[in-house]
Amino acid sequence: MTTTLKIDFVSDISCPWCAVGLGALEQALDTLKGEVSAELHFQPFELNPQMPPGGQDITEHLTEKYGSTPEQQAQIRETIRQRGAEVGFTFRPAGRGRIWNTFNAHRLLHWASLEDTAKQVALKKALLAAYQGRGESPESPEVLLAAVAEVGLNQARAREILASDEYAAEVRQQEQFYQRAGIHSVPAVIINDRHLISGGQPAAVFEQALRQIAAQAGA
Structure with a gap:
């Protein structure tokens, strides 16, 4: 019997350890296929909310x-x-080159979660690949829209969101919720709203934790 766990992955595409942590979590879930499955939700966290346009x-x-x-x-x-x-x-x-503001990326990820959770996962990976993998600016609408198109989300709708302040309040509310809950560094992986795994842990750490939590949930 497969146990389904709710996993909130609190992170920022500006964080390289978040790419490592996500890859390790997915490896662990792959190993546990048939035992454990996940409802994966990406939640917003900004490492540099005050970063001005143009980055640093x-x-x-x-x-x-x-x-x-x-x-x-x-x-x-x-x-x-x-x-x-x-x-x-x-x-x-060569690394990322510059640090940029990522708020618009978080707004698009929030929208993607309302459209299709699988596409939110795909968009998160596309944005990490653009920024951490290729050093492209997540401040650039062209970079963001290319990621949206790559995962099959509606580019015209995404362009409307970027041109407005749509979902800004929702993203800030979510950020504040996790800050109040004591999350001050990422990635923070919260399972079933109760269990916290901090940092870009190896796959074996996620595997052990997921197996234990699934056993408790099953019991």
Whole structure:
């Protein structure tokens, strides 16, 4: 018998560890096929909500935020690249280049969740591939609309959303909900509204946790 778990994946496409965590979660679910299935929902979190238009150079940003040197950043980037390769995600070798505001991406992801949850998953992956994989700007309407078209969502409707402030209030409300719940870093993977797995964990960690939670739910 398959146990279906509700999984809220709180994340930002600006976060490379979110790509790693998502890949590992999907690997775990693949391993548990027949035992555990998931209703996967992506919830918004902005790492840099105050980022102005035009973004900021990544090296400068990370030095300001964490006090890290370019050498340390290169080392971390290589660790992330290796972890990505393990879960089938290819990061751009030179990194993202710049940090951008991601609010419009979150508005489109919210819309996608209302249209079709499978297409929300596909859009999340397309946006991660554009930003983390190719270094494209998620601030650019062209980049966002290309991702929408790639996953078969309505591009004209997405263009209308981007030209307005539609879903802005809903996204902010969701962001505040998770902040009030104590989420201050991502990815944060919340299972059945009760169990929290933090960070870009390896697939084995997700597999063990999902199996235990499914057993409890079944009992």
